[in-house]
Amino acid sequence: MEKLKKQQVYKDPLYGYIHVDDLVIKDLINSAPFQRLRRIRHLSGVQMVFHGAEHSRFSHSLGVYEIANRFMAVPDLAEGFDTRQRLLFLVSALLHDIGHGAYSHAFEDVFGMKHEVMGAALITGNKDIRTLLDRIDQGFAEDVASILLKEGRFALIEQLISSQLDVDRLDYLERDAYFTGAAYGRIDLDRLIRVLHVRDGQVVFKHTGIHAIENYLIARYHMYWQVYYHPVAHAYEVNLEKICLRAKDLINQAFDFGKIDIDPLKRMMEEPRDIDNFIQLDDYYVNGLLVGFAKANDRILRLLAGDFLNRRIWGHMSDTKDNKAAIEAIKKGYDKEEQAYFTACRTVENSTYQNEETYFGDKIYIMLDNGSLSSLRDQSKIMESLTHAGTKSDTRFFYRKP
């Protein structure tokens, strides 16, 4: 658990600097699997609408690490964590997204992968990372993997990494707001850190920070509906998903892709746990594929990839009664095979609703002046009413414009 002789810093547009004091953190940042995150954009479809949002998972991962590092100024953490626990927390924060590949959403949906699982596999199985973590101690890699898989062995660290109000979200909401230019992602990070405490192994917040938490949750709500669920961004996601689907189907049919370097993708389908293969699947590779697909011998694949590369944005409409006829007409314009690739119906309700329910305070604990705990929902009129508000749902029909 060696310290650097001199603290190393990386200039960051959000935090001024990312501060690194531990040799292992520096070495992990320089490792090939982590550097590869530079080649994976953080937001896929969103960047087609918000042109500034071209940042990578690399920047985001450094940011999450930095916030974790700042959390260590919280007395309950500084005093509660021993040296190893501190490092477990920092390493887990840094590596929380290491299992992502290019265009994760579309890939995970179509190929049935999970970035947490891939991340855990990579942390324990990749030689570069494994070697670095073994220098700390033999069980370290497994413990980091366990945290990413949320197995409950390190419940407090898991909460800090992934919960209603965690280091991951604190970075991405601010970062995505900064790069998109959205006006709504500003969070009072200093305040949140100042009111954070630990009681019985549980993260809690002093009631004096309720406004900062309300503000964070509403910023999150706005970022979701304004940015992440933007219909045009969503259309791009659907377009990508269809490209993946067609490629998968063609591979299964043993289609001849010619000079296109399809092997890594094939291998991923056959052996998803082949980590060395998986880490080749960055934006560079997949975008190279897309350029190849746009010239492929398969018409459907060619059209789908061309749409994506040249901003031929798919149409979208809400799947309401009024639109039933229009939707049917569009579908009929395509034959059966085309329909499977050129049209889609997606509801943002499910995931959103689940998020909203919890968003609005269900699992955020508030510590009152007398030391007793309460829930945010009971302490915040705004959150209580939002929790009762129920589902905001939107079912959208997407289609390729002929």
Add this chain to the structure above:
Amino acid sequence: MEKLKKQQVYKDPLYGYIHVDDLVIKDLINSAPFQRLRRIRHLSGVQMVFHGAEHSRFSHSLGVYEIANRFMAVPDLAEGFDTRQRLLFLVSALLHDIGHGAYSHAFEDVFGMKHEVMGAALITGNKDIRTLLDRIDQGFAEDVASILLKEGRFALIEQLISSQLDVDRLDYLERDAYFTGAAYGRIDLDRLIRVLHVRDGQVVFKHTGIHAIENYLIARYHMYWQVYYHPVAHAYEVNLEKICLRAKDLINQAFDFGKIDIDPLKRMMEEPRDIDNFIQLDDYYVNGLLVGFAKANDRILRLLAGDFLNRRIWGHMSDTKDNKAAIEAIKKGYDKEEQAYFTACRTVENSTYQNEETYFGDKIYIMLDNGSLSSLRDQSKIMESLTHAGTKSDTRFFYRKP
């Protein structure tokens, strides 16, 4: 010269919104050659040092257009330009970087191309863009090309697009500062626009804006030395250049690249003016190449590409007397062929000095209260002394670490 029925806006993190009123501007933005700029990063080596700097030439080009659009609020331009001249200015601003490929610096050096020439060829020869510009009038595309080539036919517009203080630099200094997080690129754009006038076809600035200009020039100076000429960023540029060089040499030797899709690069070497081929050479393609090169059968190419992809930063030292022995020792560690690809000596002096000389006020005209013109150098004590200061030069030896 049709106007949009409703002004269209694009959210931008620097300017709030990019505002588009003309149909042709909207259509140009949506055209495939312009969308392709999303796939070409604005800064190549720099992003390896400043991790936030992952923005593309697409964002930058929109920004340059927006500044040109704001310049149209200057009375001398609003009244001096007719409808066609206004559109010439806006279209030239939007398309000024359309001739860039991936990693321009390295490519231009190794393959002997010029993005202004490629841009002019693309504007007159690409079907998508040509068709759009022909809708305005038959000579429009040629006139835009002429402005990019600085032929002098539209001297005022050329100055506004490219001179000591132009719409291009005004965007990139602020934008690169925003994305890198550098503290020094802030420019008082509002003030500069308020003091801009035109006298005898020449851009001049009222003397009340001298502080804003001084500040702009010093911001530029700092951005160059802090960001663009950062030694580690420079090391990456040299690495890239060597990859290009090796690839070129191997192509000339008819090396068998296996499954690597080398054809577009070959074609570019044989027929650089083949525009349809050229526009395939975006980051996606070149980065796909790099991934391929890192597994290539050629050892040198494989090592060079691996260095770039996995942050094995090349060493660097100033080429001074004190370092002569060390440099010789490093060179001797390599055989003759390796030396050509694994070591390099680069001076940032030349280009810098030329820039500096002009930077510091040589060609910026100041209008005094009585209406007469003077030079910035005569009106600004800071700039006068900086002009006399002479060359800041740095000759750097770069080398692959074995």
Add this chain to the structure above:
Amino acid sequence: MEKLKKQQVYKDPLYGYIHVDDLVIKDLINSAPFQRLRRIRHLSGVQMVFHGAEHSRFSHSLGVYEIANRFMAVPDLAEGFDTRQRLLFLVSALLHDIGHGAYSHAFEDVFGMKHEVMGAALITGNKDIRTLLDRIDQGFAEDVASILLKEGRFALIEQLISSQLDVDRLDYLERDAYFTGAAYGRIDLDRLIRVLHVRDGQVVFKHTGIHAIENYLIARYHMYWQVYYHPVAHAYEVNLEKICLRAKDLINQAFDFGKIDIDPLKRMMEEPRDIDNFIQLDDYYVNGLLVGFAKANDRILRLLAGDFLNRRIWGHMSDTKDNKAAIEAIKKGYDKEEQAYFTACRTVENSTYQNEETYFGDKIYIMLDNGSLSSLRDQSKIMESLTHAGTKSDTRFFYRKP
């Protein structure tokens, strides 16, 4: 309605510049009654908690004017207003706070004044302002006064100046956030202006701006509870109010104030409509009084003024059952006369609740895609649930610490 030969600008930390094109606006800004606003702080008690909040009603009034000026870019206003209406709007925006004196809240409560009424009297009765407005036309001053009094003769302008979402609030929320450093007052002004329309003389917002409105209303909610209703700020307000009350009672008892220049205050009590006297009552005068009061012969007045000047913050507790005994004990510590000046019970519920009810969308009209109107409450799940949430109320007991 003369234009300036050259647009005049005033540097502003929020908007870059305040832009003035009309001679009358410039002259009004330079008039003595308007310059006097420099000597009246925008926030009274709040600055004792948020030390940065030392800005005046002068800055705020310029800001409100600038936002009104930017509103004139809305097509429905630019086309719907004739030259006189435009000027009515701008002048009313600029002068909307002209009737404020020092520490308005405390003064208005104790002395029974209303700044709208004083403003209207000043605009029609002050020689400087009257003369400037008469240059436009003879009824202009009366029309501006009518707008401030919300008589309904210029319903659209009244809405723009004072309603749920008006130029006044748009400036003060952002400005107070900027100067206090509160993280929550950021508003997407550009977006709000882009979605503003006028239908049948009513301000409406396109549904695409709902998120911006939600964000504005929640920013407003947070600014109220975090900043304006901050208990310590509130304690200072109560302190001030008691000073006013004691001064009033002493004047009524013909107390001898010695060298303290009490005449303007006396005159205000006898003849509140004496405008020339009223405009002397700025912070300079009142603060001079406070310094005098802190040395006065009356013990109660001396203690009250000393508390204010030297940050002897009054105690406060919620007026709940649990605190009944403590409150009674404190009261008993004072004799009857002291109780009237050294203790107070104040509910922030009433005003807040009324605000909240309307805040949350009751009177904000949303224009749907098909052109029909709806209410924000029906279109925004957040606002609907917040409207149902009912009263957030807080009854606070304040007391001088012996």
Add this chain to the structure above:
Amino acid sequence: MEKLKKQQVYKDPLYGYIHVDDLVIKDLINSAPFQRLRRIRHLSGVQMVFHGAEHSRFSHSLGVYEIANRFMAVPDLAEGFDTRQRLLFLVSALLHDIGHGAYSHAFEDVFGMKHEVMGAALITGNKDIRTLLDRIDQGFAEDVASILLKEGRFALIEQLISSQLDVDRLDYLERDAYFTGAAYGRIDLDRLIRVLHVRDGQVVFKHTGIHAIENYLIARYHMYWQVYYHPVAHAYEVNLEKICLRAKDLINQAFDFGKIDIDPLKRMMEEPRDIDNFIQLDDYYVNGLLVGFAKANDRILRLLAGDFLNRRIWGHMSDTKDNKAAIEAIKKGYDKEEQAYFTACRTVENSTYQNEETYFGDKIYIMLDNGSLSSLRDQSKIMESLTHAGTKSDTRFFYRKP
């Protein structure tokens, strides 16, 4: 040297929070002499040009303290200072401006006072402050006074408080830029702190921070010429000075000021070391005087005060050959007595030049890679040339417009 049980924070618009850990710092902030700084604006004339600049010496003093507190993260200071030295540094930073009265420049010039001397007297002689500092130890107050007087007994702390690059300037340049809205005061504080070291009791900066220092010095240069020496701001300063001069002359002539509370001013002239009297002379008192003066029986005093209160800005022109005749004509328009109060000639050269000379690197030490020291001037081409550039001088004639 008691610590607070819980760190106390004050919300600050520049730094997020001011952090206080020591009981004595908290008590000093709450003391009457320090709270009085709320009633003394930081910039006097400047606020008449930059309307946002209404902040007080209170905010600035908290800011200087906070920067000193952040400096304590510098290893050479954290390790080099013992507990008492740390507190000496923090207390001196907090109290460095405690000796200022209202409108210091004008007052100091006319009445021959020095705020450092008054500060030292106040720290050792004021009961409130003395008592607090005596709690630390008996010599503490004298040592803080010694630092303000720069007697050389605590050379390192004196440098940190007041030198070319000190905690005072670091705060006021950023703060004044923030409140004026000037684009040029941004400083890379984090970087400056990271490169600060101590060698042989001398503050030095690592050469890697040269760009940050250059940027700071140029920001300072621009703030001086753009903001502090703005001719209209200067005109207000001259106006104020003349008011002081007339008041002084009238007092010396035993003029009857009627109800105006002139006693504290008289007392200050008779016994400048009467601290209890001096601390009454805040903006509240002096502005109360100005309001009184504007109605005084003396015509000259009345006109001067009226000019100041109602923005009747004095005229100004450069005192050049071309303007000689115009200046003489203006002077002749006044009789001899009037001339003394209604006209003035002021050179900003002297003070500026002295500043510039040192500004540009004379006394800033740079530590090279090999540990040896050099001067900024030798290491920075920009600073070297600026040092050689010589004087920028401006002699200005100011006059009351009849």
